[in-house]
Amino acid sequence: MERILVTGGTGYIGSHTVLELYKQGYDIDILDNLVNSKITVLDKIEQLAGKRPDFYNIDLRDFDKLNQLFEEHQYYLVIHFAGFKAVGESVAKPLEYYENNVTGTLNLLKCMKAHQVNKIIFSSSATVYGNQPVSKYDESMPTGIDLSNPYGKTKYMIEEILKDTAQSDPSFSATILRYFNPIGNHESGLLGEDPNGIPNNLMPIIMKVAKGEIPELQIYGGDYDTPDGTCLRDYIHVVDLAAGHIAAIAKMRPGISIYNLGTGKATSVLEMVQAFEKVSGQKLSHSIVARRPGDLAAVCADPSKAERELDWHATHSIEDAMRDTLTFLRASAS
Numbered sequence: 001m002e003r004i005l006v007t008g009g010t011g012y013i014g015s016h017t018v019l020e021l022y023k024q025g026y027d028i029d030i031l032d033n034l035v036n037s038k039i040t041v042l043d044k045i046e047q048l049a050g051k052r053p054d055f056y057n058i059d060l061r062d063f064d065k066l067n068q069l070f071e072e073h074q075y076y077l078v079i080h081f082a083g084f085k086a087v088g089e090s091v092a093k094p095l096e097y098y099e100n101n102v103t104g105t106l107n108l109l110k111c112m113k114a115h116q117v118n119k120i121i122f123s124s125s126a127t128v129y130g131n132q133p134v135s136k137y138d139e140s141m142p143t144g145i146d147l148s149n150p151y152g153k154t155k156y157m158i159e160e161i162l163k164d165t166a167q168s169d170p171s172f173s174a175t176i177l178r179y180f181n182p183i184g185n186h187e188s189g190l191l192g193e194d195p196n197g198i199p200n201n202l203m204p205i206i207m208k209v210a211k212g213e214i215p216e217l218q219i220y221g222g223d224y225d226t227p228d229g230t231c232l233r234d235y236i237h238v239v240d241l242a243a244g245h246i247a248a249i250a251k252m253r254p255g256i257s258i259y260n261l262g263t264g265k266a267t268s269v270l271e272m273v274q275a276f277e278k279v280s281g282q283k284l285s286h287s288i289v290a291r292r293p294g295d296l297a298a299v300c301a302d303p304s305k306a307e308r309e310l311d312w313h314a315t316h317s318i319e320d321a322m323r324d325t326l327t328f329l330r331a332s333a334s
């Protein structure tokens with residue numbers, strides 16, 4: 001069977017995608033420098049899939065090691081998750097973000113070209129749309145305008161690099177997947193979002209409050225122009241997101257293909273709190289504090305292109321994601 005290289009494959013979305021790839025029968029190599037994930041993820045993958053990926057502890061910024069990997073293996077396709085992803089941190093450390101995300105991707109593309117690997121799926125983000133006055137973002141909208149942080153700019157730059165590469169090489173296929181807000185985890189609770197350091201996404205913070213590690217959830221802004229005043233986001237279960245990659249592989253073709261992976265349904269922060277309380281039966285301490293600079297009032301996908309062309313759609317609900325996250329929380333505590 002074809003061998004796929006998954007960069008960032010021990011990370012949150014990468015590890016879930018590896019499970020889906022195994023269901024399709026692919027062979028898998030994971031490249032990761034473990035800056036934001038743990039090597040024990042490989043044991044969990046093996047437990048769930050019955051197979052263990054070959055693992056290479058390589059930093060994408062290390063061109064020589066990366067090139068050697070490509071010299072020694074023949075890949076059918078690369079799925080490229082590896083990168084830094086914390087918006088706030090990117091504002092404080094722009095050079096690190098540009099180097100890790102952009103230089104890392106350039107190294108990867110150079111190695112792919114040198115070794116005739118011409119298919120890549122790239123983890124992009126809804127952040128490339130910036131702030132536009134629409135209720136739903138679709139792929140035909142402009143990107144890269146007034147992006148408020150270096151993280152989003154790295155995603156936009158990488159998208160542009162992929163477009164130029166495709167233009168220069170008619171055999172090159174790149175699928176750009178723009179994720180909205182991934183949440184949840186595999187229903188076993190064995191895999192999940194387990195970042196090294198302090199989380200800055202809503203779900204890991206909710207879970208830390210639930211565990212008593214943080215006293216309360218601080219909701220940034222209760223005076224947005226939304227039904228309950230808190231921000232609206234399109235939360236997509238990570239297992240649905242992972243399935244989107246499988247659907248994308250099946251439809252890869254030369255050139256650039258771009259798809260939103262989201263649900264098309266916007267949920268407010270207060271609705272997330274209510275969903276947590278309903279599923280867990282536990283009250284969640286929260287308070288509303290000042291807005292956080294750079295946050296947009298509402299971000300929601302128009303997922304119809306992916307639904308139509310990839311024959312894919314999200315099937316999990318917010319409650320499913322809450323239930324699975326609680327299972328992960330309890331499994332990690334025991």
Ligand SMILES: NC(=O)c1ccc[n+]([C@@H]2O[C@H](COP(=O)([O-])OP(=O)(O)OC[C@H]3O[C@@H](n4cnc5c(N)ncnc54)[C@H](O)[C@@H]3O)[C@@H](O)[C@H]2O)c1
Nearest residue numbers: 008011012013033034035036037059060082083085123125
């Ligand atoms: N989680 C989200 O909310 C979200 C939303 C949109 C897009 N994305 C993108 O999806 C991708 C995966 O996100 P995730 O949530 O799984 O993040 P993650 O941090 O869990 O996974 C990323 C993995 O990449 C590895 N990595 C980072 N820099 C590396 C380098 N230079 N060399 C080798 N490995 C490196 C990390 O150790 C980690 O295991 C990222 O590119 C992220 O920007 C994530």
